[in-house]
Amino acid sequence: MAKNYPLYIRSTPTENELKFHYMVHTSLDVVDEKISAMGKALVDQRELYLGLLYPTEDYKVYGYVTNSKVKFVMVVDSSNTALRDNEIRSMFRKLHNSYTDVMCNPFYNPGDRIQSRAFDNMVTSMMIQVC
Amino acid sequence: MEGLTLSDAEQKYYSDLFSYCDIESTKKVVVNGRVLELFRAAQLPNDVVLQIMELCGATRLGYFGRSQFYIALKLVAVAQSGFPLRVESINTVKDLPLPRFVASKNEQESRHAASYSSDSENQGSYSGVIPPPPGRGQVKKGSVTHDTVQPRTSADAQEPASPVVSPQQSPPTSPHTWRKHSRHPSGGNSERPLAGSGPFWSPFGEAQSGSSAGDAVWSGHSPPPPQENWVSFADTPPTSTLLTMHPASVQDQTTVRTVASATTAIEIRRQSSSYDDPWKITDEQRQYYVNQFKTIQPDLNGFIPGSAAKEFFTKSKLPILELSHIWELSDFDKDGALTLDEFCAAFHLVVARKNGYDLPEKLPESLMPKLIDLEDSADVGDQPGEVGYSGSPAEAPPSKSPSMPSLNQTWPELNQSSEQWETFSERSSSSQTLTQFDSNIAPADPDTAIVHPVPIRMTPSKIHMQEMELKRTGSADGYSSSDSFTSDPEQIGSNVTRQRSHSGTSPDNTAPPPPPPRPQPSHSRSSSLDMNRTFTVTTGQQQAGVVAHPPAVPPRPQPSQAPGPAVHRPVDADGLMTHTSTSPQQIPEQPNFADFSQFEVFAASNVNEEQDDEAEKHPEVLTVEKASDPASSLRVAKTDSKTEEKTAASAPANVSKGTTPLAPPPKPVRRRLKSEDELRPEVDEHTQKTGVLAAVLASQPSIPRSIGKDKKAIQASIRRNKETNTVLARLNSELQQQLKDVLEERISLEVQLEQLRPFSHL
Numbered sequence: 001m002a003k004n005y006p007l008y009i010r011s012t013p014t015e016n017e018l019k020f021h022y023m024v025h026t027s028l029d030v031v032d033e034k035i036s037a038m039g040k041a042l043v044d045q046r047e048l049y050l051g052l053l054y055p056t057e058d059y060k061v062y063g064y065v066t067n068s069k070v071k072f073v074m075v076v077d078s079s080n081t082a083l084r085d086n087e088i089r090s091m092f093r094k095l096h097n098s099y100t101d102v103m104c105n106p107f108y109n110p111g112d113r114i115q116s117r118a119f120d121n122m123v124t125s126m127m128i129q130v131c
Numbered sequence: 132m133e134g135l136t137l138s139d140a141e142q143k144y145y146s147d148l149f150s151y152c153d154i155e156s157t158k159k160v161v162v163n164g165r166v167l168e169l170f171r172a173a174q175l176p177n178d179v180v181l182q183i184m185e186l187c188g189a190t191r192l193g194y195f196g197r198s199q200f201y202i203a204l205k206l207v208a209v210a211q212s213g214f215p216l217r218v219e220s221i222n223t224v225k226d227l228p229l230p231r232f233v234a235s236k237n238e239q240e241s242r243h244a245a246s247y248s249s250d251s252e253n254q255g256s257y258s259g260v261i262p263p264p265p266g267r268g269q270v271k272k273g274s275v276t277h278d279t280v281q282p283r284t285s286a287d288a289q290e291p292a293s294p295v296v297s298p299q300q301s302p303p304t305s306p307h308t309w310r311k312h313s314r315h316p317s318g319g320n321s322e323r324p325l326a327g328s329g330p331f332w333s334p335f336g337e338a339q340s341g342s343s344a345g346d347a348v349w350s351g352h353s354p355p356p357p358q359e360n361w362v363s364f365a366d367t368p369p370t371s372t373l374l375t376m377h378p379a380s381v382q383d384q385t386t387v388r389t390v391a392s393a394t395t396a397i398e399i400r401r402q403s404s405s406y407d408d409p410w411k412i413t414d415e416q417r418q419y420y421v422n423q424f425k426t427i428q429p430d431l432n433g434f435i436p437g438s439a440a441k442e443f444f445t446k447s448k449l450p451i452l453e454l455s456h457i458w459e460l461s462d463f464d465k466d467g468a469l470t471l472d473e474f475c476a477a478f479h480l481v482v483a484r485k486n487g488y489d490l491p492e493k494l495p496e497s498l499m500p501k502l503i504d505l506e507d508s509a510d511v512g513d514q515p516g517e518v519g520y521s522g523s524p525a526e527a528p529p530s531k532s533p534s535m536p537s538l539n540q541t542w543p544e545l546n547q548s549s550e551q552w553e554t555f556s557e558r559s560s561s562s563q564t565l566t567q568f569d570s571n572i573a574p575a576d577p578d579t580a581i582v583h584p585v586p587i588r589m590t591p592s593k594i595h596m597q598e599m600e601l602k603r604t605g606s607a608d609g610y611s612s613s614d615s616f617t618s619d620p621e622q623i624g625s626n627v628t629r630q631r632s633h634s635g636t637s638p639d640n641t642a643p644p645p646p647p648p649r650p651q652p653s654h655s656r657s658s659s660l661d662m663n664r665t666f667t668v669t670t671g672q673q674q675a676g677v678v679a680h681p682p683a684v685p686p687r688p689q690p691s692q693a694p695g696p697a698v699h700r701p702v703d704a705d706g707l708m709t710h711t712s713t714s715p716q717q718i719p720e721q722p723n724f725a726d727f728s729q730f731e732v733f734a735a736s737n738v739n740e741e742q743d744d745e746a747e748k749h750p751e752v753l754t755v756e757k758a759s760d761p762a763s764s765l766r767v768a769k770t771d772s773k774t775e776e777k778t779a780a781s782a783p784a785n786v787s788k789g790t791t792p793l794a795p796p797p798k799p800v801r802r803r804l805k806s807e808d809e810l811r812p813e814v815d816e817h818t819q820k821t822g823v824l825a826a827v828l829a830s831q832p833s834i835p836r837s838i839g840k841d842k843k844a845i846q847a848s849i850r851r852n853k854e855t856n857t858v859l860a861r862l863n864s865e866l867q868q869q870l871k872d873v874l875e876e877r878i879s880l881e882v883q884l885e886q887l888r889p890f891s892h893l
Contacts, residue, residue, distance in 0.1 A: 102459075105437075105455050105459055106467065107458055115455065117456055117459070
């Protein structure tokens with residue numbers, strides 16, 4: 001599937017980027033599975049939030065898909081005394097909002113890597129807040 | 132490196148220059164860029180500069196240490212004096228004038244040269260070097276005249292590296308101009324910086340040719356050069372050039388973006404490097420931007436769509452990433468389109484970037500749309516227009532304008548409030564936000580002292596009322612109209628007045644006034660008795676329809692209760708205590724709530740069609756309510772008033788559920804079929820939530836308006852909007868959850884029914 005390339009990847013200080021890349025890619029399968037399982041195209045934001053995809057190897061993966069099938073995957077350490085579901089949701093919401101802001105920019109071509117500074121700042125602030 | 136002996140004046144001067152170049156405050160190493168600028172400003176041929184650098188050891192070391200820097204400066208002085216560059220010339224040449232750098236520095240140096248021994252002057256000049264020179268003008272005064280006479284190596288004007296040319300030419304021809312500058316207040320300098328950058332688009336080729344023409348203008352622009360000079364030497368001449376260009380080429384603005392602009396970009400100096408406010412837009416620039424805006428979008432109050440803006444700014448040859456960042460900064464309301472102010476801000480940022488200025492991380496204050504609006508001279512005149520455009524280009528003006536003038540007449544305070552309101556709407560700069568505030572006002576808190584929200588709300592409620600009236604006249608509902616007419620007009624009137632009191636908040640700040648006298652201040656807008664009657668009728672009808680008070684049922688609780696609870700309702704954020712008394716409250720609340728929920732829906736969806744939508748929505752709401760009527764009437768027929776209250780109480784919830792997902796009426800029906808006990812707590816929650824929301828939302832518009840502080844108000848309103856969003860989202864999710872539960876119950880009930888049916892057949 002040539003279309004499953006990441007638009008944006010960011011990891012916390014411990015830069016095991018490759019490992020995260022791998023996890024994200026594997027979780028994409030789970031995301032797809034959940035999407036197809038949803039059946040009718042509900043445009044409810046709650047369903048966009050896919051929840052805990054699967055907890056393995058002391059980290060958790062959360063998924064969120066937008067209406068335009070852009071997927072957000074968040075990987076968190078389990079040692080991170082569990083982030084509440086609401087927090088994850090709000091983080092995804094913020095991500096979504098920032099993403100739409102990026103989209104609004106006419107200079108941004110959908111499919112490009114995201115280079116918006118505002119987006120970066122938002123993500124950084126979120127990560128700092130979590131870690 | 133040979134020992135360097137410097138005189139005191141030299142020492143001081145060099146150290147000043149060093150600290151100027153030492154932008155990183157390392158105190159040891161000077162940034163190469165700045166040093167190079169400095170040397171370029173010395174108007175020496177490039178090879179000489181290179182030689183100097185070699186001699187002083189910078190190229191060897193790779194950086195400019197203090198000693199290297201001093202040596203270099205001395206060598207510059209040597210070169211400028213015409214002596215051959217030798218290492219030994221550093222110390223051998225006695226009484227060397229201080230190295231001269233462009234324009235402002237030139238004055239200093241020339242002054243130094245002229246009065247080399249006068250330390251006092253040097254001191255003065257030194258003081259003028261580092262700090263932003265308020266006294267610059269005066270300091271330069273004397274030296275300027277000397278300057279113009281100074282021989283200047285006229286480097287090539289075209290040469291980007293030493294863009295010193297044209298100004299160099301101009302000062303000699305108009306020495307007197309310098310004196311003029313000194314009189315200019317340095318405060319005005321801050322505006323100049325970017326003045327020239329406006330027309331920088333115009334072919335810079337004109338620069339050289341126009342330099343003579345620019346002479347006269349040069350005078351007008353020299354204050355900025357001095358000021359900037361101390362910031363970056365090489366830039367002054369181009370600045371002045373550009374500034375000279377500016378007035379001359381104001382008419383030529385249309386000859387904009389040519390490839391020459393690329394060269395101009397390089398040559399264009401950091402005019403914006405003024406310390407005071409680099410981001411301020413001067414009037415000339417603003418005029419230029421406005422003209423550019425017009426070429427894309429003739430309507431000054433309209434938007435430039437993203438694609439057009441993209442094309443336009445791509446012409447500026449900035450990298451896409453930068454343009455993208457500029458867009459992010461300037462698209463204040465994130466709507467994908469640029470208003471005039473956003474466009475000006477974006478243009479300004481592009482200009483600044485082309486000047487070499489780094490893009491800020493946040494939009495500078497002076498570029499914020501609202502501030503730019505307020506700075507506009509044509510504020511008062513623009514505001515009504517801006518109201519129109521910010522509201523929604525198509526529909527807002529017609530609906531708003533009738534209400535606005537009438538409101539202005541009615542409430543004196545609206546005069547100032549209208550401006551604030553317009554400013555505010557300007558700030559929001561999107562009808563979407565406007566709508567949200569409309570909805571916020573809909574369940575207006577009568578206790579708020581704020582007048583501003585009222586006008587907005589009046590219109591929708593008016594429309595709503597008119598719609599209701601239309602409905603009433605159109606549909607001959609026997610149980611509704613006639614009965615409501617007959618049944619206690621006063622009470623209905625009181626309800627109406629109460630409802631209107633919600634809308635007409637300003638005069639009704641006092642808590643529970645007696646009901647009958649209430650109408651006068653509140654419905655001043657609809658001062659005629661007919662409107663009263665209309666409201667009475669429509670309200671009564673609607674109430675009857677929704678609450679399902681059949682003729683038989685005693686009218687809503689006492690009018691005395693009505694105003695009381697009405698006033699309490701908005702304050703009742705913790706929840707509606709007494710359901711008995713809530714029903715009349717909810718009646719007026721319902722339309723408000725309906726408006727509100729509709730607005731929420733549409734605020735999320737469509738930006739420009741609130742007015743139409745709300746008009747449409749009203750009939751829909753009414754249909755929903757109407758549809759619920761038969762059910763409610765059925766129910767009422769079976770149950771007691773208690774149920775009615777619940778249905779009344781649930782009506783708003785149902786309305787909300789009905790409108791939010793636009794669910795068909797059966798849902799309310801089903802709700803009523805459920806056990807009453809289940810309903811009641813849920814309904815409590817709903818009404819509670821709506822009460823909370825109403826209070827929250829009602830308080831929202833009041834605060835920014837009342838404060839009147841633009842930036843804080845925006846931020847505060849943004850925060851509140853976000854809070855509201857989260858609250859609403861939560862409510863939405865909870866409602867969805869309840870919906871699902873209800874669906875499940877329904878299914879289970881149906882299953883049971885199925886199971887029972889076979890038995891019945893037996």
